[in-house]
Structure formats: C-alpha cells, structure tokens
Amino acid sequence: MIQMLKQRGAGYSTDEGEIQIFNDDTKDILYTVAEHAKTGAFSTFKISGYPANFLNAGQCIFAIDSSAGATWMGSDAPLVDISEDKLVQFETAVRMVPQYDVEHPQMISQGPSICVFNKADSQEVLASWLFAQYLLTNDVQVAYAETEGYAPVTTKAQQSDEYQDYLSRAGEDNDVHYPVKIEATRILMDNAENTFVTPVFNGSTSLRDASGQLIENVAKSVRRKETVDEAYLENLFSDVLALYHLDQLGGGGVGGADKEALGPLPTASKALIGVLGVAWVGIIAVAISDELKKRKS
Secondary structure (H helix, E strand, O other), X not given: OHHHHHHOOXXXXXXXXXXXXXXXXXXXXXXXXXXXXXXXXXXXXXXXXXHHHHHHOOOOOOOOOOOHHHHHOOOOOOOOOOOHHHOOOOOOOOOOOOOOOOOXXXXXXXXXXXXXXXXXXXXXXXXXXXXXXXXXXXXXXXXXXXXXXXXXXXXXHHOOHHHHHHXXXXXXXXXXXXXHHHHHHHHHHHOHHHEEOOOOOOOHHHHHHHHHHHHHXXXXXXXXXXXXXXXXXXXXXXXXXXXXXXXXXXXXXXXXXXXXXXXXXXXXXXXXXXXXXXXXXXXXXXXXXXXXXXXXX
C-alpha cells in the first residue's frame, strides 16, 4: 500500500505526522485488491502464508519479497521451507517490484533500526553508542549482507573490495553466493536513487500497520462474499482509524495539528553529546597513532 501510494504521488503521511492515507487513491488501490482477490489471483502472507512457499511449489507465477527474502525464493534457495516432494524445478527471474510508471520507479527502503536511548548511566549510553559504531564496520556489514541478503547500510562497506568480490561470485554456490539473493541486492543498489523511506514520528508504526490492515480486511471480506463498495470503504477507514488510534496521535494526527513544543535540549542530553564528541576525538586519535606506527615500522 505504502509503495503504491508513493508511486501514484498520493498522500500517506507528512514529516510532521499528519495522516493522509485515507484518500481516494487508497480507495482505488483497495478496489483493485478486491478485484484480484475475487479471482483468487491475490492474497497476503497473513491470509495464505509465506509467498515463497507458493512460488517454490509452482502455485503462483511471481511473488514479492525483500532482498533478504530472496534467500527463500527459487528451486535452489538455501532456505526453502517446503518439503522436497512439493518443490518444483524452475528458473527464477528477479525483477524490481511492479510499478505504475516504469520510467520513474519508486521502491520503499526499510529494515530494522538501532536507537541509543539517553539513560541515566552515561557509560551505558556510551557503550551502546560504541556498539552501534561496531555494527557499522565493514566486517560486520559485509558478513551480515552475505548471510542475510540485506545490502550494507554504509557506502564504504558497499564499495569495499570484499563486498564487491562477494557480488562478483554470484552463482558459485547456492548458499552464500545464491544468485537470486545477489541479483535482488544488485537491483536494490542500482536503484538506490529510486528508493524512499517513510517519515518517522510518534505513531508512524501504527500507521504502517494500518496500511497493511486495509488490504488484509478487503481481501478477507472478498473471501467472505462481502460487497466492497463506497460505503464499505468508508466504514473500513473509520474502523481502522479507531483501531490504531490514528486520530489521537500527538505528532499532527489526521487533522495535522501543530506539534507540541519540546523545549530546549536537556542538560543530560547536552552532556551526552559532549561525551560522544570526546569519544570520537579519541577514536580518531588512536586510529591516526596506529597508522603512524605502521608507517614507521
């Protein structure tokens, strides 16, 4: 839903947290969902199960998943999740997700995030921050990309010799160098400028869940032989709005009310920023010292 709204230039939310998803474009998308759900050509993970299982069993012609999900896709996928007697042999082609306008593609970029909280123990916060920096190192990023299928989150890791070597070895085996997984990653990296992220605010997760709920409800209603019309969608919008408390968000809400002023940065936060700055200076100084020692030796 989010991706289709973006491709259509329709509203989803603003950076300030104004909820815009309940619009006519959303209704058009849901009518399309109803149309294809009625013929049995469309379903979702929650309703029918993991899409790769249907693909690998030869029960559908294409399935949509993430670059990490590509490790489950295809007859030779390392993480095939169905019994061998159900598996169908076929050649897997990897393409970008369907687009309304193929000349101007839009693909959502998402994944787990790391947040360092400002806790009472500044040393605990510093340790958390240092651990986050460790996770951003090439060794961790490349290793995680090789096993899980995600693209490294830093340009430095993406351009490193070891990661480029990994990409160049696609097809050498169906485990670490599984070609479908690597091809999916290449498509993502080649279209980095065509990706987007959604605004993060207090309640943005509820909005994301609500967008999926709209599709789930329509697909389920069609299976129950219910009529999906204007009255149905108006009631659906109202029900989902209330279910996820989207009319009660403090960050703008549906009406786009002004955000409450948060005031100046707390003293503890200022102190933490200072500590992190000192830590960075220390890290850089150690790195320079080690480099100088290497040159002398």
